[in-house]
Amino acid sequence: MNLFNIFLRIFIFPGFLFMLILALFLHWLDRKLIARFQGRVGPPWYQPLADLVKLFAKEDILPSGTNQYFAALLPLISFASVLTASFYLPIAIQSTPSFQGDFIVLMFLLSMPSLMYFLAGWVTQGVYSIIGGNRSLLQYFSYEVLFLLAMSGTAIASGSWALTDIRLTQIKVTPYIFPQIIGFLLSLAGLIGKLKREPFDIPKAKSEVIAGALTEFSGKKLALWYLTIQLQTVVGLSFLIHCFFSGLWQMNTISGFFIFLLLLVILQCVLSAISAIYARLRIDQLIHLNWHIFIPLTLLHNIYILLK
Amino acid sequence: MNKTKTSKIIKWARQKSPWLLHFNTGGCNGCDIEILSLLTPRYDVERFGILKESSPRHADILICTGPVTQQVKPRLQRIYDQMPEPKWVLAVGSCSCSGGIFSGAHNILGGIDKVLPVDMYIAGCPCRPEAIIDGIVKLLEQIK
Amino acid sequence: MSKITVPIGPQHPLLKEPLSFLVSLEGEKVTDSVLRLGYVHRGIEKLAEQRTYIQNIYLIERICGICSHIHSTTYCQSVEELLKLEVPKRGLYIRMLLCELERIHSHLLWLGVLAKNIGLNTLFMYAWRDREIVLNIMEEISGGRVSHSVNVIGGVQVNLNESHLSLLQQNLQELNKRVKEILRSIENDRSFQARTQKIGHLSLEDIKRYCVVGPVARASGLDIDIRRDAPYAAYDELNFEVPVMTKGDVWARSILRIHETLQAIRLCVQIINNLPDGPVSITAPRRVPAGEVASRAEAPRGEVFYYVRSDGSQNPARLKIRTPTLTTLITLPGQLKNMQLADVSAIIAGVDLCIACGDR
Amino acid sequence: MNTKKTANKLRDVLKLDKSTSKQIPFNEVKITISKQQLLLAVKTILKSGIWHLSAITCQQLEDDFVLLYHFWKFSGLTLQIRLDEKKPQIDSICPLIPGAEYYEREAREMFGIEFLGLPNPVPLLLPDDWQGGFPMRKKERTNHDKSEGDDLQQKGKSS
Numbered sequence: 001m002n003l004f005n006i007f008l009r010i011f012i013f014p015g016f017l018f019m020l021i022l023a024l025f026l027h028w029l030d031r032k033l034i035a036r037f038q039g040r041v042g043p044p045w046y047q048p049l050a051d052l053v054k055l056f057a058k059e060d061i062l063p064s065g066t067n068q069y070f071a072a073l074l075p076l077i078s079f080a081s082v083l084t085a086s087f088y089l090p091i092a093i094q095s096t097p098s099f100q101g102d103f104i105v106l107m108f109l110l111s112m113p114s115l116m117y118f119l120a121g122w123v124t125q126g127v128y129s130i131i132g133g134n135r136s137l138l139q140y141f142s143y144e145v146l147f148l149l150a151m152s153g154t155a156i157a158s159g160s161w162a163l164t165d166i167r168l169t170q171i172k173v174t175p176y177i178f179p180q181i182i183g184f185l186l187s188l189a190g191l192i193g194k195l196k197r198e199p200f201d202i203p204k205a206k207s208e209v210i211a212g213a214l215t216e217f218s219g220k221k222l223a224l225w226y227l228t229i230q231l232q233t234v235v236g237l238s239f240l241i242h243c244f245f246s247g248l249w250q251m252n253t254i255s256g257f258f259i260f261l262l263l264l265v266i267l268q269c270v271l272s273a274i275s276a277i278y279a280r281l282r283i284d285q286l287i288h289l290n291w292h293i294f295i296p297l298t299l300l301h302n303i304y305i306l307l308k
Numbered sequence: 309m310n311k312t313k314t315s316k317i318i319k320w321a322r323q324k325s326p327w328l329l330h331f332n333t334g335g336c337n338g339c340d341i342e343i344l345s346l347l348t349p350r351y352d353v354e355r356f357g358i359l360k361e362s363s364p365r366h367a368d369i370l371i372c373t374g375p376v377t378q379q380v381k382p383r384l385q386r387i388y389d390q391m392p393e394p395k396w397v398l399a400v401g402s403c404s405c406s407g408g409i410f411s412g413a414h415n416i417l418g419g420i421d422k423v424l425p426v427d428m429y430i431a432g433c434p435c436r437p438e439a440i441i442d443g444i445v446k447l448l449e450q451i452k
Numbered sequence: 453m454s455k456i457t458v459p460i461g462p463q464h465p466l467l468k469e470p471l472s473f474l475v476s477l478e479g480e481k482v483t484d485s486v487l488r489l490g491y492v493h494r495g496i497e498k499l500a501e502q503r504t505y506i507q508n509i510y511l512i513e514r515i516c517g518i519c520s521h522i523h524s525t526t527y528c529q530s531v532e533e534l535l536k537l538e539v540p541k542r543g544l545y546i547r548m549l550l551c552e553l554e555r556i557h558s559h560l561l562w563l564g565v566l567a568k569n570i571g572l573n574t575l576f577m578y579a580w581r582d583r584e585i586v587l588n589i590m591e592e593i594s595g596g597r598v599s600h601s602v603n604v605i606g607g608v609q610v611n612l613n614e615s616h617l618s619l620l621q622q623n624l625q626e627l628n629k630r631v632k633e634i635l636r637s638i639e640n641d642r643s644f645q646a647r648t649q650k651i652g653h654l655s656l657e658d659i660k661r662y663c664v665v666g667p668v669a670r671a672s673g674l675d676i677d678i679r680r681d682a683p684y685a686a687y688d689e690l691n692f693e694v695p696v697m698t699k700g701d702v703w704a705r706s707i708l709r710i711h712e713t714l715q716a717i718r719l720c721v722q723i724i725n726n727l728p729d730g731p732v733s734i735t736a737p738r739r740v741p742a743g744e745v746a747s748r749a750e751a752p753r754g755e756v757f758y759y760v761r762s763d764g765s766q767n768p769a770r771l772k773i774r775t776p777t778l779t780t781l782i783t784l785p786g787q788l789k790n791m792q793l794a795d796v797s798a799i800i801a802g803v804d805l806c807i808a809c810g811d812r
Numbered sequence: 813m814n815t816k817k818t819a820n821k822l823r824d825v826l827k828l829d830k831s832t833s834k835q836i837p838f839n840e841v842k843i844t845i846s847k848q849q850l851l852l853a854v855k856t857i858l859k860s861g862i863w864h865l866s867a868i869t870c871q872q873l874e875d876d877f878v879l880l881y882h883f884w885k886f887s888g889l890t891l892q893i894r895l896d897e898k899k900p901q902i903d904s905i906c907p908l909i910p911g912a913e914y915y916e917r918e919a920r921e922m923f924g925i926e927f928l929g930l931p932n933p934v935p936l937l938l939p940d941d942w943q944g945g946f947p948m949r950k951k952e953r954t955n956h957d958k959s960e961g962d963d964l965q966q967k968g969k970s971s
Contacts, residue, residue, distance in 0.1 A: 034573075037574060039581055040354060041352050044324075044355065050357055051357070054318070054325045057321065059392035059394075061392050127456060127459065130456070198571065202794060205571065207362075207797045210362045216363075218365035219392055277643075279570045279572035279643040279644050279646075279647050280571025282794040283794060329463075331462075331463050334492045334493075334494060335808070336516055336520075337468055337806070338520070339517070341468070344564075345583075348580035362464075377491060377492065378939045379490050383463065383491075409511055409514050414495045415493050415938070415939075415947075434517055434597075436597065489936055490935065490937040490938060498947055534837075663911035663912075682886060743836075745836060746840050746888055757867045759869045761871065769871070772871075774915070782913065
């Protein structure tokens with residue numbers, strides 16, 4: 001019975017299948033919202049699924065001279081790391097075995113795809129891929145740091161690095177969204193930088209470096225890359241919700257689950273709105289914005305929490 | 309799942325998400341702005357799942373406009389080779405179908421079919437966005 | 453630092469048309485760039501010598517899809533000058549109306565392409581959605597959205613009746629409101645300013661050394677507009693201002709072009725209000741007496757120059773076309789020097805290249 | 813206005829007689845000068861405040877080439893130069909007006925006129941591997957358009 005229970009939990013409900021459906025749903029919501037902001041109708045509900053199935057059925061070419069084995073490995077590693085990250089997150093219903101420091105493990109697993117993205121740029125040796133890879137590395141060092149620092153505000157406030165402890169302290173006090181609203185906004189900016197979404201999507205800027213490091217990928221590998229990015233959005237957003245809003249609902253209740261989904265949809269709307277409003281920033285403006293404004297603000301905010 | 313079931317799903321997926329790659333082989337950019345206006349709110353091809361991609365690796369349909377000039381021919385050939393199977397070619401505008409008004413010039417080789425195997429010809433100078441959408445829809449129906 | 457040569461090659465999302473740009477980079481900074489034209493060269497001047505004057509109108513309109521009417525206007529007015537024809541006033545007014553509508557259409561198209569290149573897709577969609585209004589009007593008048601064969605030698609082959617005028621009146625007000633809204637949204641959109649200010653600078657004596665024309669020159673302080681300084685058609689009867697700015701970067705060019713769009717709308721309204729009645733065109737003989745003429749007109753991108761020489765037969769002996777994009781192409785490598793790679797897309801879109809015009 | 817003044821100044825600087833200048837439509841003054849006087853003429857024009865060179869037209873008139881330099885400042889001023897067909901050489905004005913480079917490169921590849929001192933004499937519009945001779949020359953029609961160009965001619969005449 002326990003084995004079946006574990007199988008059910010890993011593959012069906014809060015595991016692989018559920019995350020995949022959630023990722024496709026959020027990706028469709030994102031494209032539909034941006035289209036609606038721009039006055040367009042936007043794609044039908046099954047569009048992300050159709051894109052993935054078509055990409056899986058396409059021929060898989062790589063430029064001659066690239067290390068086929070390594071190029072195939074990169075999307076797999078990044079996809080696997082994001083999936084294992086999703087198992088650590090207590091998605092409203094099930095409570096995972098939480099240990100001291102799984103906050104850091106989750107943070108590391110979430111940042112793996114950005115590293116793989118950079119390596120993908122170097123493996124395929126295309127001019128656009130190398131430039132896309134370099135830019136994603138620059139962005140990796142600035143916005144992962146911001147995301148870590150801003151999120152660790154909640155860990156400092158709850159005094160422990162375990163996710164469940166963060167949740168328990170929030171239930172006693174108030175959800176961290178109210179006292180740490182600045183921390184929340186900064187970690188949202190860090191998440192946008194990590195996911196390379198619109199205002200900070202210079203590494204895969206369509207108009208300069210075609211598709212950044214993914215220019216040479218096609219077929220199954222490209223499908224895996226797109227799936228990774230969509231999954232990363234879901235896991236990143238639910239990580240954000242867990243750390244800042246988890247006091248709002250009780251675990252293992254149906255109503256808690258729907259509140260969690262509602263928050264996920266709201267945050268996705270915020271992300272889509274931001275990406276529809278702002279133009280793409282240059283790489284030096286990006287780094288300047290991060291190190292001159294966001295990081296000092298986060299440090300001040302964390303010190304303020306420590307002293308309180 | 310047996311063979312016919314999977315191929316039916318793949319056929320459905322290919323019809324529902326055709327990604328375009330646009331290449332102007334020397335035309336007067338009348339058809340190009342009509343292709344670009346497909347993305348805009350009035351025609352909005354994204355509701356059919358059509359996206360305008362920028363890398364040959366990601367694209368299914370190569371949309372060419374304009375007669376093939378001598379200098380653009382090797383590039384057109386290379387882009388076609390870079391695209392993964394299954395791929396289709398759409399000749400948009402009368403000068404890409406047959407060289408149009410510019411046939412006979414010292415630098416023009418004629419229509420796209422002198423260089424690539426073309427699947428669908430869309431006439432018009434410049435052709436209207438509705439004609440391009442109709443051409444794409446007809447092409448998608450032919451996908452086996 | 454690592455030196456890479458980035459080919460912004462014939463097929464690139466940045467360019468609607470093939471133009472090969474080899475930009476050599478040091479890190480993110482552009483050191484120098486080599487430009488290669490000729491991908492869209494169709495030998496229009498050679499073809500024009502094998503066609504009669506009337507067949508040439510159909511060819512001249514296909515030089516460039518965006519400014520097709522201005523090309524046929526310049527060509528027809530130079531042939532009318534050779535034939536010493538007196539084009540009726542109403543024909544001239546309709547010809548000017550379509551010139552200004554095409555200027556609005558070209559500037560809104562350029563604004564969308566610039567916004568798409570710097571990543572602001574929403575502005576691209578809004579600019580092109582508003583452009584559909586102008587396309588509706590042009591389709592209503594001439595039957596064609598993009599290239600509308602309205603000009604004939606001796607006048608225009610299209611007439612405006614009451615329904616056209618009311619449609620024009622109402623749509624132009626709507627368009628005026630929307631373009632003002634776009635101008636307001638651009639002026640206080642910080643991310644648009646961050647991507648377009650202080651890049652692609654052209655000083656005034658660069659403009660003079662490279663003989664640059666059009667909005668790119670007016671954005672650097674050169675106050676020349678063919679419609680006002682050497683009026684053709686019936687521009688001397690209309691009053692309008694010519695916006696001039698001095699900063700000379702992509703930001704100044706953007707604001708200037710939107711002001712020009714507002715001026716073009718104002719011109720269209722003037723043309724409709726005092727549209728003279730009478731015939732629209734007069735018939736022109738097939739044989740053109742020997743002679744030569746050099747005529748200029750203000751295309752959306754600047755001064756377009758036509759030199760027509762006829763030797764009395766049905767075909768022009770020599771037809772020389774010089775389009776404004778050629779002058780901005782010469783200055784591009786200079787503008788791109790030690791800019792960021794990300795600025796290259798804004799600069800290329802800022803100068804509003806129409807390569808089909810440039811290569812002929 | 814000032815193009816007329818410049819035209820008169822040009823005539824007395826180059827010591828030309830009255831017959832060389834002619835009025836052509838859209839108020840242009842055309843002055844015929846010889847090949848050697850080109851640089852001097854361009855210098856005087858630039859000194860008199862006209863800097864905009866609209867175009868360099870090159871054409872073939874009964875077996876010798878005619879170059880037209882179109883200057884413009886609110887009204888036109890054109891310099892006409894005749895080059896014999898055997899040795900079509902003229903010195904380039906790029907040092908004076910850098911903007912003329914593209915016009916000269918185009919004239920060079922279309923008509924085969926040698927511009928001495930052209931910064932980079934590389935083909936502008938024609939492909940690098942072009943063997944079709946000089947396409948715009950009258951007699952030497954490229955084989956490509958001989959076949960199709962002629963029937964357009966007949967069609968033009970017959971219709």
